[in-house]
Amino acid sequence: MKNVLYDLLERNQNNAVFFDMDGVIAVYEHEAYKWGPFGAKPLFAMQEMHYFLNVDRDERAYHMLKICCSAGVPTYLLSKADPSLPWVREDKLLWAKHFVPEIPEDHIIIADSDKAETIMVKHQISELKPNMILIDDFNANLQDWRSAGGTAVKYLNGLNSKDSWNGYWVDRLQIPVPGTLYA
Numbered sequence: 001m002k003n004v005l006y007d008l009l010e011r012n013q014n015n016a017v018f019f020d021m022d023g024v025i026a027v028y029e030h031e032a033y034k035w036g037p038f039g040a041k042p043l044f045a046m047q048e049m050h051y052f053l054n055v056d057r058d059e060r061a062y063h064m065l066k067i068c069c070s071a072g073v074p075t076y077l078l079s080k081a082d083p084s085l086p087w088v089r090e091d092k093l094l095w096a097k098h099f100v101p102e103i104p105e106d107h108i109i110i111a112d113s114d115k116a117e118t119i120m121v122k123h124q125i126s127e128l129k130p131n132m133i134l135i136d137d138f139n140a141n142l143q144d145w146r147s148a149g150g151t152a153v154k155y156l157n158g159l160n161s162k163d164s165w166n167g168y169w170v171d172r173l174q175i176p177v178p179g180t181l182y183a
């Protein structure tokens with residue numbers, strides 16, 4: 001089945017792929033970000049809940065990531081964590097190491113702020129290269145990445161829409177899940 005990411009990887013040389021976590025490799029749950037009654041914090045912001053330790057993996061996005069890894073493409077996880085919630089960073093790292101063991105620890109990047117900026121600083125470059133591909137579900141991240149020179153692919157996770165984005169996209173339903181009959 002057609003998949004823009006695989007097409008891009010075939011067309012370009014020396015690619016690197018950066019997978020977002022929340023809403024891509026990790027299932028996004030809208031409920032977890034809603035404020036509760038009587039001003040109760042959203043689930044994700046309650047330290048005692050360690051929300052990010054227990055999120056479900058998106059098996060389709062994970063399958064796509066494994067294909068990148070087995071093709072020998074340098075593959076990264078790139079997620080943001082609010083620095084005012086310091087345990088989130090640690091929880092995301094632990095989750096990634098457990099649920100995405102294909103990714104070496106130095107390829108798990110938890111950014112404090114802008115993703116494109118974080119990668120440019122880390123790689124000591126002033127602009128991203130077109131063969132640096134971000135897979136993300138959030139338009140603002142995709143736009144920043146593309147403005148910085150990278151290639152951005154929107155992941156349609158069933159909650160967001162391609163209508164708000166004029167660029168590459170992959171629908172999760174285009175990715176077959178191994179072991180299922182109707183993929």
Ligand SMILES: [Mg+2]
Pocket residue numbers: 020021022023024136137138
């Ligand atoms: Mg996301």
